Amino acid sequence: MGMNALEEFRQSVGPRGPVAVVGGRTRWQLGGSVDPQARLVAAPQGIEALDPSEMTVSLGAGTLLAALDEALAEHGQEVALDGPPGATVGGALAVGHDSLRRRRIGSARDVLLQADYVDAQGELIKAGGPTVKNVTGYDLCRLLVGSLGTLGFFGQVILRTRPRPEATRWLSGAASPQRFLTEIYRPATILWDGQQTAVCLEGYQEDVEKQAMKLHSLGLETSGPLCPMVLPPHRQRLTEGPLKSGTIADVGSSVLYAPQPAEAPVIAPEVQRVVDRLRHQFDPEGRLNPGRNPQRMST
Ligand SMILES: Cc1cc2nc3c(=O)[nH]c(=O)nc-3n(C[C@H](O)[C@H](O)[C@H](O)COP(=O)(O)OP(=O)(O)OC[C@H]3O[C@@H](n4cnc5c(N)ncnc54)[C@H](O)[C@@H]3O)c2cc1C
Numbered sequence: 001m002g003m004n005a006l007e008e009f010r011q012s013v014g015p016r017g018p019v020a021v022v023g024g025r026t027r028w029q030l031g032g033s034v035d036p037q038a039r040l041v042a043a044p045q046g047i048e049a050l051d052p053s054e055m056t057v058s059l060g061a062g063t064l065l066a067a068l069d070e071a072l073a074e075h076g077q078e079v080a081l082d083g084p085p086g087a088t089v090g091g092a093l094a095v096g097h098d099s100l101r102r103r104r105i106g107s108a109r110d111v112l113l114q115a116d117y118v119d120a121q122g123e124l125i126k127a128g129g130p131t132v133k134n135v136t137g138y139d140l141c142r143l144l145v146g147s148l149g150t151l152g153f154f155g156q157v158i159l160r161t162r163p164r165p166e167a168t169r170w171l172s173g174a175a176s177p178q179r180f181l182t183e184i185y186r187p188a189t190i191l192w193d194g195q196q197t198a199v200c201l202e203g204y205q206e207d208v209e210k211q212a213m214k215l216h217s218l219g220l221e222t223s224g225p226l227c228p229m230v231l232p233p234h235r236q237r238l239t240e241g242p243l244k245s246g247t248i249a250d251v252g253s254s255v256l257y258a259p260q261p262a263e264a265p266v267i268a269p270e271v272q273r274v275v276d277r278l279r280h281q282f283d284p285e286g287r288l289n290p291g292r293n294p295q296r297m298s299t
Contacts, residue, residue, distance in 0.1 A: 005044035005060060006116060006124065009155045012041040015122035018290045021153040023062065023091025026084050030095060031148045035290040043090045043155055047071055055161045056113060056130050061090030061154035077161040080105040090154040096146025097235065100227070103252055104165075104188035104202060109145045111159050117144060117152035120283035130158050143278075149289040151282040165202035169212055172198040172228045173220040177251045183218065184211055190251035191229050194243040197251075198229050236262040267295055 013019055018038040022028070044060035047068065051057070052075040059068060065087045072078050081092040082099040093115075098107045114128040128141035144151055168188075177192040180199055185207075189200035199215060201208045212222060229248055238256040243249055247258045267275075275295060279286075 005046070006155045009041070009044050009153075010118050010122065010124045013118040013122050013153055016287070018287050020289045020292075021090070021094075021149050023088035023094070024064065024083075024086035026087045027091060027095050031292045031294050031296050033291055038290055041153070043088070043153065045088075048156065050075070052077060052161070054130070056158055057161055058114075058156065058158045059089060061088065061093070061115075061157050063089050065089055065092055072161055073164065075161075076164050078105075078164045079159050079161055080111050081108055081159075089157060089159070093145050093154060093157065094147065094149045098253065098255075100231075100250065101188040101200065101202070103190070104186055105162060109142050112141045112145055112157060113160050114158035115141050115144055115152075115154055116156040117154050119152050120285065120288050124155065125152065128158075146294060148292045148294040150279060150292055150294060151288070153288065165204075167205040167208040168200065168202040168225050169208050170198055170200050170223045170226065170228055171212060171215045171220040172196055172223050175219050177249075179218065180215070181252060184214060187211070189227075191227070191231075191248050192243070192251050193229065193248045194245070196229070198223070198227065200227065231257040232259040234258045234261045237265070264296065 018035055020034040020038040020040055022040050022042050043062035045062040046060045047063060048058040048060070050071060055077065057068065057072065057079070065081060065083050066085060068089060069078060080099055081089065083092050093108065093112055096108045099105060112128065113130050114126065116124055116126050119125050127144065144154070174195055175197045177190050177197045180187060180190055180197065184199065187199050188202045191198045197220070199220060201211045231248055232246060234257065236256045236258050238249055238254045247256055249256050
């Protein structure tokens with residue numbers, strides 16, 4: 001991976017005609033089908049520079065998340081991106097779903113420090129930076145996360161890394177989740193299915209032990225290193241009202257896992273106007289990932 005690969009990627013996108021960028025296709029249909037006329041391109045792969053002391057990694061956006069995770073594990077680090085086997089870094093950023101561990105490791109949006117992306121004119125643009133001085137550039141990076149490639153295609157990115165937890169433990173039991181929000185120090189995840197609560201603790205072994213003792217006293221039992229609940233396949237926005245049977249809430253986030261896909265969201269006209277203007281400014285001819293709509297993200 002290097003300047004050549006990035007330049008080749010830029011040329012493959014080019015300045016004309018509908019074009020779509022493909023990662024590992026694990027969320028390919030998310031946000032609607034891409035116009036079949038679009039040419040398919042793929043971002044470069046490979047780690048360019050790993051700097052554990054600065055806690056940053058620079059890499060091609062087409063790199064597999066699993067390959068990145070393996071490289072970072074050697075240094076006791078990780079990035080706050082998650083996905084199934086085959087998922088790429090660019091895809092995970094473009095989708096922008098937070099990890100289930102978000103309460104502890106932060107959001108996908110905060111992972112991206114710098115992006116070299118190809119815009120609708122086929123130009124290579126640098127946004128953000130590993131040391132954040134320029135707030136405008138920093139925010140542009142954040143805007144690209146979750147935009148499903150409709151505003152630009154990630155070519156190379158610099159990501160923030162973080163220490164890997166020494167220990168991970170899930171506990172579960174019949175209890176309401178509210179008290180765990182206040183009585184436990186930064187649990188990684190709290191899931192609730194309406195009756196059972198599952199809590200994930202992670203961090204230093206000693207801290208995890210202490211927090212686990214507290215959870216035992218509140219009625220939860222240790223269930224092991226893996227999530228004891230099977231998450232239904234459809235990720236939706238949490239709405240008000242009682243939890244429907246078969247759904248699981250990711251407590252403290254706005255995410256609900258459900259057996260059925262969500263109905264199309266109702267989008268306020270004001271919001272739609274802002275989104276349309278933004279997309280038009282970035283891509284006046286609508287050539288990047290035509291047909292995709294990040295506002296139809298529910299799976
Ligand atoms: C079982 C499962 C579990 C998951 N768990 C998590 C989780 O815990 N946390 C989490 O954050 N996410 C999770 N995800 C979502 C996951 O992050 C995405 O599915 C995946 O990372 C998308 O990557 P991909 O390479 O397969 O992208 P693709 O499916 O190939 O593409 C998805 C979208 O990204 C766009 N895209 C791809 N590459 C680029 C690029 N270089 N520049 C711009 N746009 C691009 C594509 O055009 C497309 O619109 C999960 C998904 C599944 C199926």
